[in-house]
Amino acid sequence: MLVRAPNWLGDSVLAAPAVVALRGALPGAHVAVLAREGVADFWRMLPVDEVISFGRVGGWGGVRARWETARVVRAKRFGVALILPNSFDAALVPWLAGVPTRVGWGTDGRWLLINQRIPFPHRLEGQSQARRYVYLVEQWLGYALEQALEVRLAVPGEARAEVAAATVGWPGCVIGLNPGATYGTAKCWLPDRFAEIACRAHARLGARVVIVGGAGDRSRCEWVFSLISQAAGDAGTWCVNLAGTTSVCTLAAWLERCSCLVTNDTGAMHVAAAVGTPVVAIFGPTDWRTTAPLGDGHRLIRASVPCAPCLRRVCEIDHRCMKSVSVEEVWEAVMQVCAQREKASIRLSNPT
DSSP states (O other): OEEEOOSSHHHHHHHHHHHHHHHHHOTTSOOEEEEEHHHHHHHHTSSOSEEEEEOOOOHHHHHHHHHHHHHHHHHTTOSEEEEOSOSHHHHHHHHHTTOSEEEEESOTTOTTTOSEEEOOOGGGTTSOHHHHHHHHHHHHHTSOOOOOSOOOOOOOHHHHHHHHHHTTTOOSOEEEEEOOOSSOGGGOOOHHHHHHHHHHHHHHHOOEEEEOOOGGGHHHHHHHHHHHHHHOTTGGGTEEEOTTTOOHHHHHHHHHHOSEEEEESSHHHHHHHHTTOOEEEEESSSOHHHHOOSSSSOEEEEOOOTTOSOOOSSOSSOOHHHHTSOHHHHHHHHHHHHHHHHHHHHHHHOOO
16 A cells, blocks of 8 residues: 655645554555655655655656656555545545545545545645544544554654764753744744843753754854853854754654744744653744644644734735743743653652
8 A cells, every 4th residue: 555645844744643543444455655755764754664755846857757667666665655645646545546546535636646536625724634534544444443642753763872972971951943944934932032031051050052953944043042142152162053964864863853843833843742742832923723733742832813823925914923932931831841851750750
């Protein structure tokens, strides 16, 4: 069985409970995931049998790449393709590969590409996207699944060893910052406020601070790091900027090392939740109901402004949804999360 995964990291994390449930429901099947190269390593940290990756190429190169990917898929003779994204492009390769049964939402003009069309569950609008993916699997299987809407990643040992070597002598408290966002600047809390959280974490908790982000977030993360350095001359001894330098696996290992991640609504937020690290997530233009991190112990912060969630990439007015979220509000949430984490650690070390 082939599962066509979502293209983005955050969406992949939200789709993971459905794929894990499918794996459990079909113990004798070979379950492979077809995923973009940028998220392929994420799926390798989950209980699937195979990951087939493809590159992100546009224009005629993209056409050739899809034919080549379809050739690889055809050779593996899959009987069923479960197509999780609702785009036309996501259904194209399974169709080109001649997979006999192609299951997915009957949307985006895919009537020729999908031959087992599942009606989109409009009753689930306003709920987590993870529930929609589980619903798709349930509709194909024909029965309900008892699947918790969270997963735990099996972080590779070499990634954990790399982080352990880099953090020798560090204190127990490490605060992560994720100030960027792939979707657009409208999702981003203000850089100077991220910097203030970092300075407080070090001054009041004795914490080390780790800034994370993808290659596209590098400039914004450098901006935050420079603001931290301006406020604290010794920042280089307790703050490190990793933006654009980590693979998905090493990102997961770094986030696992963190006591808390302060973040915008991005892929790293979801990965942190998937390794068991609580997040303080700041929501503005996106819908917190559908893309909240999975699991318990997280703090979601948003301002009640009439224009949110607008789902825009760039704010065309005054960015009030993010400007209305204060440093004090976020810092209070960080303190709550760290206290909760410490209590849990004490319980684990003293089970009696």
